[in-house]
Amino acid sequence: xxxxxxxxxxxxxxxxxxxxxxxxxxxxxxxxxxxxxxxxxxxxxxxxxxxxxxxxxxxxxxxxxxxxxxxxxxxxxxxxxxxxxxxxxxxxxxxxxxxxxxxxxxxxxxxxxxxxxxxxxxxxxxxxxxxxxxxxxxxxxxxxxxxxxxxxxxxxxxxxxxxxxxxxxxxxxxxxxxxxxxxxxxxxxxxxxxxxxxxxxxxxxxxxxxxxxxxxxxxxxxxxxxxxxxxxxxxxxxxxxxxx
Amino acid sequence: xxxxxxxxxxxxxxxxxxxxxxxxxxxxxxxxxxxxxxxxxxxxxxxxxxxxxxxxxxxxxxxxxxxxxxxxxxxxxxxxxxxxxxxxxxxxxxxxxxxxxxxxxxxxxxxxxxxxxxxxxxxxxxxxxxxxxxxxxxxxxxxxxxxxxxxxxxxxxxxxxxxxxxxxxxxxxxxxxxxxxxxxxxxxxxxxxxxxxxxxxxxxxxxxxxxxxxxxxxxxxxxxxxxxxxxxxxxxxxxxxxxxxxxxxxxxxxxxxxxxxxxxxxxxxxxxxxxxxxxxxxxxxxxxxxxxxxxxxxxxxxxxxxxxxxxx
Numbered sequence: 001x002x003x004x005x006x007x008x009x010x011x012x013x014x015x016x017x018x019x020x021x022x023x024x025x026x027x028x029x030x031x032x033x034x035x036x037x038x039x040x041x042x043x044x045x046x047x048x049x050x051x052x053x054x055x056x057x058x059x060x061x062x063x064x065x066x067x068x069x070x071x072x073x074x075x076x077x078x079x080x081x082x083x084x085x086x087x088x089x090x091x092x093x094x095x096x097x098x099x100x101x102x103x104x105x106x107x108x109x110x111x112x113x114x115x116x117x118x119x120x121x122x123x124x125x126x127x128x129x130x131x132x133x134x135x136x137x138x139x140x141x142x143x144x145x146x147x148x149x150x151x152x153x154x155x156x157x158x159x160x161x162x163x164x165x166x167x168x169x170x171x172x173x174x175x176x177x178x179x180x181x182x183x184x185x186x187x188x189x190x191x192x193x194x195x196x197x198x199x200x201x202x203x204x205x206x207x208x209x210x211x212x213x214x215x216x217x218x219x220x221x222x223x224x225x226x227x228x229x230x231x232x233x234x235x236x237x238x239x240x241x242x243x244x
Numbered sequence: 245x246x247x248x249x250x251x252x253x254x255x256x257x258x259x260x261x262x263x264x265x266x267x268x269x270x271x272x273x274x275x276x277x278x279x280x281x282x283x284x285x286x287x288x289x290x291x292x293x294x295x296x297x298x299x300x301x302x303x304x305x306x307x308x309x310x311x312x313x314x315x316x317x318x319x320x321x322x323x324x325x326x327x328x329x330x331x332x333x334x335x336x337x338x339x340x341x342x343x344x345x346x347x348x349x350x351x352x353x354x355x356x357x358x359x360x361x362x363x364x365x366x367x368x369x370x371x372x373x374x375x376x377x378x379x380x381x382x383x384x385x386x387x388x389x390x391x392x393x394x395x396x397x398x399x400x401x402x403x404x405x406x407x408x409x410x411x412x413x414x415x416x417x418x419x420x421x422x423x424x425x426x427x428x429x430x431x432x433x434x435x436x437x438x439x440x441x442x443x444x445x446x447x448x449x450x451x452x453x454x455x456x457x458x459x460x461x462x463x464x465x466x467x468x469x470x471x472x473x474x475x476x477x478x479x480x481x482x483x484x485x486x487x488x489x490x491x492x493x494x495x496x497x498x499x500x501x502x503x504x505x506x507x508x509x510x511x512x513x514x515x516x517x518x519x520x521x522x523x524x525x526x527x528x529x530x531x532x533x534x535x536x537x538x539x540x541x542x543x544x545x546x547x548x549x550x551x552x553x554x555x556x
Contacts, residue, residue: 007346014343015334086330089294089401090347091320242296 004092008100009107016070016108029069030112037062038119047128049120050136053210059117059144063109063152068180070108071159072172074101079241080168088238098236102156102229109152110145117144143214150221157228164235245308247272247399247431248293252302254455255288262288264455265302270433270448272398275425277446278435279544285455286435287327290401293433294324307398323392323400329384333377337368337387340376341394348395362390365427366420382413386420393424399431406438418444439544451547458547466543473513477506477523479530486526495519 042049049055078084087097117136125134136144158179159172166172190198205213248270255263263285270276280286291297293304295315303310309317331340338359345355363369366386376384385405392400405421406414418441425432425445436442442449443463450460459466467473482501490499490508495518498509508519513535520533 003349004347007343010346011332011335011343014339015332081333082328083330083332085296085326085328086324088296089319089322089324089326090344091316092347093316238295239297242291 001093001096004096005100005103008092008097009104012074012101012104013108015073016104033066033112034116034119038116039123042120042123043127047124047134050124050134053137053140056140056143056147059113059140060147060151062113062116063148064155064180064183066112067105067109067152067155067159068176071105071156072163072166072176073169074105074160075163075241076166076169076172077163085242088241094236094238095233098160098232102153102160102232105156105159106149106152109155110148113148113152114145139211146218147214150218150225153225154221154228157225157232160232161228161235164232164241245272246270246305247274248276248304248306248433250289250293250302250304253289253292253299253304254301255292255297255299261455263292263299266452266455266457267302268450268457268460270431272431273429274447275432275434275445277442277449278433278452279437279439279442279449280435280452281437281548284453286452287403288455289452290324290326290403290433290435294319294322294401321398323395323397325385325388325392325400325402325405327403329388331376331384331388331391334375336373337363337376337379338372340387341391344391344394350395358394358396362393362424363387365423366390380413382409382417385409385413385417389417389421389424393428393430396428397430399433402432402434404436404438405434406436406441414438414441421445451544453548453551456551458551459543463543473510474536475506475508475510475513475516475519476532476534476536477508477520477530478504478532479506479523479528481526481528482506482523486523486528489526490519490522493519493522 075084078087121134121136128134135141159176162175162179163172166175193201246269248268250266250268253263253266253268254261266285266289278286278289288297292299293306293311295311295318298312303312305311306318307321309321311318332343335343341359341362342355345358350358359372360369363372366389368383368387368390371379376387379387389402389405392402402421406417409417422445432445434442434445446463448460448462449466451458451466487499487501487506490496490506495510495512495515496508497511500507510516510519516533516535520530523530
C-alpha cells in the first residue's frame with residue numbers, strides 16, 4: 001500500500017515537473033515564483049522578511065497558492081485526458097490512488113514553500129547580512145514548517161474533492177478560485193461585526209499566547225483535513241468514476 | 245479452468261440493457277474475438293470483467309475469481325487497453341511503461357529489461373525517451389499494447405486496439421500484436437468491429453449485439469453455421485435436366501441460375517470438384533468455376549440481419 005502510494009505520487013511529480021504543455025508551464029512559473037517570492041519581495045522588504053513574526057502568515061498562505069495551481073488536474077485532468085480508466089483498471093487500490101495524488105499535491109506545496117524560504121534567507125543574507133548571518137527565529141521556522149504542511153494538506157484535500165467532482169480541469173480550477181475567494185469572506189465580514197464585540201474579541205486575543213493560538217489553529221486544520229479526506233474516500237468509487 | 249466464464253451477466257443503464265444475460269466461456273491461451281457494432285455492449289462487458297462496474301444480475305469469473313467480490317485479484321492478473329490508450333502524453337514512452345511496472349512492483353532491473361524487450365520488436369526502443377505527446381496515433385497504440393503486457397499478465401483485454409488508425413497503421417499494429425501474442429502466450433480478449441482483424445488474430449469469436457450473444461465459435465464454425473459456401477459456374481449446355489440432376493447431389497444445398505451462371509450452395513467447398521465432375525459428365529462445357537469464400541464479415545452482417553428480422 002505504502003509503495004503504491006509512492007508510485008502514484010512519483011508519477012504525479014513527474015507530470016508536475018514536465019516541460020511542454022499545460023503543467024509543463026508550471027515549471028517555468030515555479031522558477032518565476034521562486035524569483036518573485038525568494039528574491040524580489042525579500043529585497044523590497046529588507047531584513048524584516050526574515051525576522052518579522054507576521055511573515056508566518058505569508059509562509060502559511062503560500063502553499064495554498066502552489067497546491068491550488070496543480071491539484072485541479074489530479075482527477076479532472078486524468079478524466080479529461082482519458083488516462084483515469086486505464087489507471088483504475090490496474091491492481092492499485094482506491095486508497096493508493098487517492099493518497100498518492102494527495103501526497104504529491106501536499107509535498108509539492110510545502111517543498112516549494114521551503115525552497116522559497118531558503119532562497120529568501122540566502123537573498124537577505126547576501127543583501128543585508130554584512131553584520132553577520134541572519135536566520136529565521138526558531139518559532140517562525142517551526143511555525144512556517146508546520147503550517148506549510150498543514151495548509152498544503154488542507155488545500156490538497158479540498159482540491160482532490162473538487163477535482164473528483166469536476167467534469168473538467170477548467171471547471172475544477174474555477175471551483176478552486178471560488179474556494180479561494182470564500183477564504184477571504186470572514187475577513188470581509190469583520191467590518192460588519194459590532195464594535196463592542198470586536199473590542200471583546202480583541203481583548204481575548206491579546207490575552208492568549210501566540211503559541212496557544214497556533215496550536216489551536218493547527219488542531220482545527222488537522223480535524224478539517226481528516227473530515228475532507230474521509231469525504232474524498234467515500235466519493236472515490238471506481239464504478240462511479242468510470243461512469244462519470 | 246477457463247480464463248473467463250460469465251453466467252447470465254447483465255448490466256443496465258436506466259432502461260438500456262447494455263449487457264443482457266451474457267453467458268460466455270473463454271479458455272486459457274487463446275485469442276478470443278468479441279465482435280459487435282458500436283454500442284453493442286463490448287466495452288461494458290470488459291468493464292464488468294475487470295470489476296470496474298458491478299453486474300445487476302448474473303456473475304463473471306476471471307481465472308476463478310469473482311469479478312464483483314474479488315475484483316483486485318482479477319486486476320492483478322490482467323492488463324487492459326481500453327477505449328482510449330490512457331497514456332500520459334507528457335511522460336516519455338519509457339516513463340509510461342516504467343510507471344506501470346512500478347504499479348506491479350517490478351524491480352528496476354526487470355522494468356528496464358522488460359521495456360527493452362517490449363519496445364524493440366515494435367521499433368520504439370530508440371525513441372523511448374521522447375515525450376509521447378507528439379507521436380502518431382499508431383505509435384501510441386503500439387505503446388499502449390506494450391503497456392498492457394508490461395507486467396506479464398495472464399490475460400489482456402484489448403478494446404478496439406486499431407480503432408481510428410489508418411489501414412497501414414492498423415495492419416502494422418495487427419502484425420505486431422500477432423508477434424507479441426505468439427511470443428508472450430497470453431490469453432487475449434479482443435473486442436473489435438474490424439472483422440479482418442478478428443479473422444486474422446482470433447481462434448474463437450463471439451458476436452454480440454444489443455448486449456445479447458448472437459453466436460459463439462471458431463471463425464470456421466461461424467461461417468459454416470450461418471451461410472453455405474457457394475460455387476459460381478459459367479458454361480454452355482446447362483439444361484433443366486442438368487439442374488435437376490445437380491439438385492439430387494447430396495453435397496448441394498441449393499441451385500439457382502443467375503445471369504446465365506449456375507449458383508450452387510454446397511455443404512463442403514473442399515468437395516466442389518465432385519460437382520464439376522458431374523457437370524462435365526453431363527456434357528456441360530465449363531468456362532469458369534469460382535469459389536466464393538464466406539468471410540467473417542458476411543457472417544457478421546448475416547447475424548445482424550437475422551437479429552433485426554427477429555426483432556421485427
